[in-house]
Amino acid sequence: MRNILVFIVRYHFLLLFLLLEIFSITLLVNSTYYQSSVLLKEGSRITGRFYTSISDATDYLKLRTTNEHLARENAMLRQMKGVSFLKNDTNSFWVHDTVYKQQYKYIVSKVVLNTVGKRNNYIMLDKGSRSGIQKDMAVITSNGIVGTVVNVSENFSWVMSLLNKHTRISGRITKNNQMGTIVWNGIDHLYGTLTDIPAHVKIAKGDTIVSSGYSYIFPAGLMIGTITDFRVEQGEHFYTIPFRFSVDFNALQYVYVVNNLMKDEQQALEKSMEGLKDE
Amino acid sequence: MNRLVINNIFRFIALVLIQVLIMNKINFYGFLNPYVYILFILLLPFETPGWLLLLLSFTMGLTVDLFSATLGLHAASSVFAGFMRPLIIKMVGEKPEYDITTQPKLQQMGLKWFMAYAMLMVFAHHLFLNMLDVFSFDEFWQTLLRVVISTLATFLFIMLFEYIFAAKKEK
Numbered sequence: 001m002r003n004i005l006v007f008i009v010r011y012h013f014l015l016l017f018l019l020l021e022i023f024s025i026t027l028l029v030n031s032t033y034y035q036s037s038v039l040l041k042e043g044s045r046i047t048g049r050f051y052t053s054i055s056d057a058t059d060y061l062k063l064r065t066t067n068e069h070l071a072r073e074n075a076m077l078r079q080m081k082g083v084s085f086l087k088n089d090t091n092s093f094w095v096h097d098t099v100y101k102q103q104y105k106y107i108v109s110k111v112v113l114n115t116v117g118k119r120n121n122y123i124m125l126d127k128g129s130r131s132g133i134q135k136d137m138a139v140i141t142s143n144g145i146v147g148t149v150v151n152v153s154e155n156f157s158w159v160m161s162l163l164n165k166h167t168r169i170s171g172r173i174t175k176n177n178q179m180g181t182i183v184w185n186g187i188d189h190l191y192g193t194l195t196d197i198p199a200h201v202k203i204a205k206g207d208t209i210v211s212s213g214y215s216y217i218f219p220a221g222l223m224i225g226t227i228t229d230f231r232v233e234q235g236e237h238f239y240t241i242p243f244r245f246s247v248d249f250n251a252l253q254y255v256y257v258v259n260n261l262m263k264d265e266q267q268a269l270e271k272s273m274e275g276l277k278d279e
Numbered sequence: 280m281n282r283l284v285i286n287n288i289f290r291f292i293a294l295v296l297i298q299v300l301i302m303n304k305i306n307f308y309g310f311l312n313p314y315v316y317i318l319f320i321l322l323l324p325f326e327t328p329g330w331l332l333l334l335l336s337f338t339m340g341l342t343v344d345l346f347s348a349t350l351g352l353h354a355a356s357s358v359f360a361g362f363m364r365p366l367i368i369k370m371v372g373e374k375p376e377y378d379i380t381t382q383p384k385l386q387q388m389g390l391k392w393f394m395a396y397a398m399l400m401v402f403a404h405h406l407f408l409n410m411l412d413v414f415s416f417d418e419f420w421q422t423l424l425r426v427v428i429s430t431l432a433t434f435l436f437i438m439l440f441e442y443i444f445a446a447k448k449e450k
Contacts, residue, residue, distance in 0.1 A: 013329035017362040020337045021355055028351030028411070045347035050346075054300065084325075115347070117312050119412045122348040158348055161422065165413070186418065 001086065005128040044124065045062055048156035051112040052126050058182055059253070065267055073142045104219050105259040111252045112156075116189035123147060128155045138258040144223035144246035145169065145211060146255055157257075162224075163189055163249055171224050172212040176201060179212055180241070182224060189249050192225060194241040199232045200240075209243055216263045283324060291339065294319050299346040302436075308424050313432040314353075316343050317404050318440060320360050321397060331366070336361030348365075349412075356408035363403045371396045385441040386396050397437050407431045 008015060059066075109131070113124035127133055129152045139146040139159045147161040160167065171180040171194055179198040190224060194209055207227045213220020225243040232239055260266075298316040305313060320336050327335075338358030344350050368383070371392060385393040405426045413422050 013333070013362075013365075016330050016333050016359060020333055020358045021362075024337070024340070024351040024355035024358060025411070026351070028349075028355060043350075047346045113346075113348070117305075117310070118349075119409075120349075124348060186413075186421065 025034065042076060042089075044153050044156045046160070048112065048124065048126070048153070051124060055110065056113045058274075062251075062253055064128060064253070065252050068100075069142060069254075076142075103260065104262060105132075107133060107259065109133070109157075109255055109257055111255060114161075114249070114252050116161075116163055119186045120165050121161045121249075122150075123159040123161050123255075125149075125157045125255065125257070126155070127157060127257070128153050128157045130154050131257065133157045133257050134259075135247040137260070138218045139255050140218075140222055140258060141247055141252065141255050143248070144225070145218060146247055146249070146252065148217055149257065159255075161249060162192060162245065162247075169218065169224075170212040170214050171209045173197070173227075174208045174210055176203070179214070179259045180209075180239075182209070187274075190244055191242050192245055194227070194243055195238060197239045199237050203227065203230055203239065203241070205229065216260055216266050219260075220259060233236055287319075287323065290322065295342050295346070297337075298343055300376065303347055305432075309375045310428045311432050312425075313342075313436050314405065314408070314429070315359055315436045315440070316353075317401065318437050320357060320364065320367055321330075321400055321437070322382060322384060325368075332361045333358055333362060333404070335401065352408065352412060355411055356404050359405040359407045360400055367396060367399045367403070371399065385438075393441070394438070398434055401433045401437065402426070402430045405433065413425055 021208070040045050107127065109127040111123055112126045115121045115123075123141075123146070125133070128192040133149060135149055135152055137149045139149060145162065145166070147159045147167070149157050150160045151158040162169065164180065164184060165186065167182065167184055170179055171182045172179050173194075178197050178201050180194045182192055182194055184192050197203070205227055209224045209227065211218040211220060211222040211224060223246045225245045227241055227243045230239050230241040294316045298314065299401055303312045305311060316339055319339050322334075323332060323335065336357040338355055344358075347353070354445035383393070383396060389395070409422050409426045409429075427429040
């Protein structure tokens with residue numbers, strides 16, 4: 001016993017170092033664990049308020065671009081409204097429409113913290129579970145996909161942006177409907193990489209990449225980017241396709257959080273399929 | 280002694296604010312991320328006991344973590360920097376014995392000593408941080424480039440801060 005105490009006193013510097021290091025790295029690696037999510041939640045209660053007041057002040061500097069974005073989007077929405085369509089079928093009338101059922105709901109939210117320079121980038125939003133945001137919801141802007149919600153507190157939420165090592169989103173080239181995976185190589189926040197497209201497919205610079213819709217998170221057909229280059233690495237059977245993001249991650253301000261109202265139904269169905277596969 | 284504690288608390292708060300409000304917003308093609316908050320660890324007095332040095336480094340790192348959604352990343356790197364500090368001081372040269380209040384500062388230790396000390400500390404911290412962030416050797420050269428560029432930036436900022444404060448003290 002005495003020897004252990006002597007050992008601890010003698011090597012306390014090294015032992016404390018190892019202890020703190022193990023604690024920190026556990027926090028970092030297991031960021032999905034309950035303890036760290038509580039720490040992040042309680043932390044964002046303070047830091048979130050702090051960042052909100054900072055961004056309240058700096059928002060005035062960006063009013064012009066924000067207005068431009070809103071005006072452009074308003075114009076687009078106005079085009080979709082019923083009054084801008086000429087009815088050319090006089091035999092049918094709009095009655096209570098049961099053909100369409102709402103699948104996606106959109107929650108507008110403000111970015112209070114954002115980085116683009118790290119290998120793994122995250123975004124903080126000023127709304128949380130109280131506004132209906134949950135984990136695994138999509139985050140988009142009028143220009144395209146931004147990321148997915150990974151952690152929610154009462155009034156704030158953390159979003160993993162596409163500029164992250166762990167991002168894997170399925171994308172589709174609109175021209176030939178080929179499916180691939182979107183990844184980010186960590187070099188430039190303007191460019192991402194599309195992989196898993198077979199080398200025999202014909203593609204061209206300037207083709208657009210949109211979300212495939214093969215997930216519970218992202219609606220189909222959301223813009224991701226435009227192809228700037230493509231090549232097949234030696235010995236590979238798949239293209240490496242750098243593309244330019246349609247979203248400027250460095251200028252994010254207002255975003256929409258997408259709530260898939262049918263997610264539970266879709267997941268329940270998939271779960272029942274898993275049961276079938278096992279048998 | 281009391282003054283020293285107050286000075287360090289003030290420095291802690293100021294550096295966290297500078298880090299999260301200004302430095303975290305800087306990015307230059309995604310490679311330049313200065314982390315000036317480690318100046319706090321650099322400037323702790325020579326007499327700081329080892330356990331306190333580690334705990335203070337950890338507190339600093341965790342505070343920055345809470346403000347930048349990287350839970351544990353800065354904490355781990357700061358603790359590493361705190362752990363390396365005695366070794367680096369030994370490497371660069373021990374402090375002169377004439378005065379107990381001597382601190383590892385530019386105006387007390389001289390330009391050459393401080394430059395070597397700051398450069399080694401910043402490099403150790405940034406290397407550990409970036410390796411931990413990427414967590415693989417796949418993109419080693421890219422990571423190293425990131426480390427070198429960020430180290431130079433942080434080093435420049437630290438020298439700048441030191442000169443501003445040194446000039447202030449002389450008045």
